[in-house]
Amino acid sequence: MALRWSRIAPQLALTPALAVTAVAFVGSIGWTIYLSFTRSRRLPEYTIDWSEWGRQYQRLFNDAAWGISLRNLIVLGLGSALAIVFGFILAAMIEREKRGESFFRTVFLYPLAVSLIVTGAAWRWMFNPELGIENVLHQMGLTFVNFSWLASAETAMWGIILASVWQSSGFYMALMLAGLKSINSEIWSAAKLDGVPIWRLYVEIIIPMMKFTFITCAILLSLGVIKAYDVIVAMTLGGPGQSTYVPAYFTIQALSASGNLGYASAAAVMMLVITAIVFLPLVLLTAWQQRRRAEAVR
């Protein structure tokens, strides 16, 4: 390429972004990792006692609240996966029955435009033990129903999962709908000619064809679950007790409520490790997809 003119200008234009990346991301991550080896309390301390550098991590793994956080992370991840299933069902139905497509899309997607704090506020009110949905159901004579999920430690996570699914299903529906629309429409008439039942068509052909969309959804969902914080604040503040703690909430509590910087840093590093575990397949997937595309071109 003969890009000879003003070689300096483009390089200079990159400087601010490079500086931001170097300082706010790379440098800051290094800083936090370093802090996680120190005994910093409210203020940072920069001496590392090498005989027990892993002290904060040791404490972390013995902390019951961190154990609860990790378990809730998995519960939330598995529960929120319903949003992908639900999103796929909605997308498939909309795709089969074209009537009212834009109406249903609009209704299914609007929760995504709203802050998770608002979502939490709305669901917190619906789960209200005295005046919420439970009360309405009891008035109707269904006194055996328990719908004040947020009030007890066993069910509080289910309330958060329900609100998350409500908020995000529309997003997965939109991704799935895009995937479904890219499938060649001749498959449908071919299946009709062969007399293949619809459900077998979906299970054996459509879903395998859409595996990239599904994997993308799963990774986006996992990353979203690791970041889940707002919805916890709005619905339960980690309670009752510590039953709805998740790593993101645990880390910020350790920093702002307990003022324990070294400990919070160790928890943040663990969050980074969890993200990396989810992130690695994404990199591999992108590489794989690119190679396939390159092969297709050839």
Next chain:
Amino acid sequence: MSDLTIAQKAVGGEIAVRSAPYFPRRRKRITGRSIAILVFLTICALFFAIPLYVVVVTSFKSMAQIREGAMFALPGPWTIEAWDYAWNRACSGINCNGLKVGFWNSVAILIPSLILSISLSMVTGYALALWNVRWAGTFLFLLFICAFVPFQIIMFPLISMTSTLKVYGSVWGVAIVHAVLAMPVLVLIFRNYYKDIPQEIMSAAIMDSGSFWRIFVEIILPMSGNILIVILILQITSIWNDYLIGVTFGGFNGQPMTVNLANLITISTGTVAYNQNMAAALLTAIPPLVIYFLVGKLFVQGITAGAIKG
């Protein structure tokens, strides 16, 4: 419907064999299966719509009516008392000046961080996509990784840096942190958009003795209309809806509206005024909802493009 698309393909010459005189059938009568699907979709639509309905009716009720416990009933007398209270007098911490404080804070955060983040990432994306710069590949990969980093791992260093810069605890601190955190994703989006600009255009522009900045202003900017609107919508909604950055960097004077709302709904002392809470929730939700209902399609494009950001 699928028959019709096949017919169109046939006309297009793909299966030209049976394309001769083809009359599309009249619209089929509605079948049992269609009805079942529509009923199912309507039930799902109710599931999505009910929380909004409940929030709206609750916000127009008086507390006396709410205590009767009929959550789904329409407001007896409609009253905007709760809205008035939420906007003008609701307490967030020790300040009792209502959500209007947070609203104007949110606006004051939104505007500088939009300008900062979009201008920075636009120029960077342009330089990375269309110019030979050193280490472009490495830098892109680094940005890709940064886009996924959880906020908690850079939270304390950012607090520390913003305090050194004397912007911690103000709307400026929140705005700058928003711009920093959005930068990686936005650069990647802009770069992907610009790299499809044909090399010939760039070569011609360079031949025409166009400098880096002249080409940017005269050629690239006028071509960026679509992507700018998508990014603008993505950024407005995500900054407006943010809670974590606002609560961390806003201090007492720079709290955005979501922080006020969270303080209001999680308050544990005294009697809880649910109608005010719901009015406050709606007030916070109205700006992004208006954008969504006006330009829904662009909104969807934006969130899919920035999906990794969420």
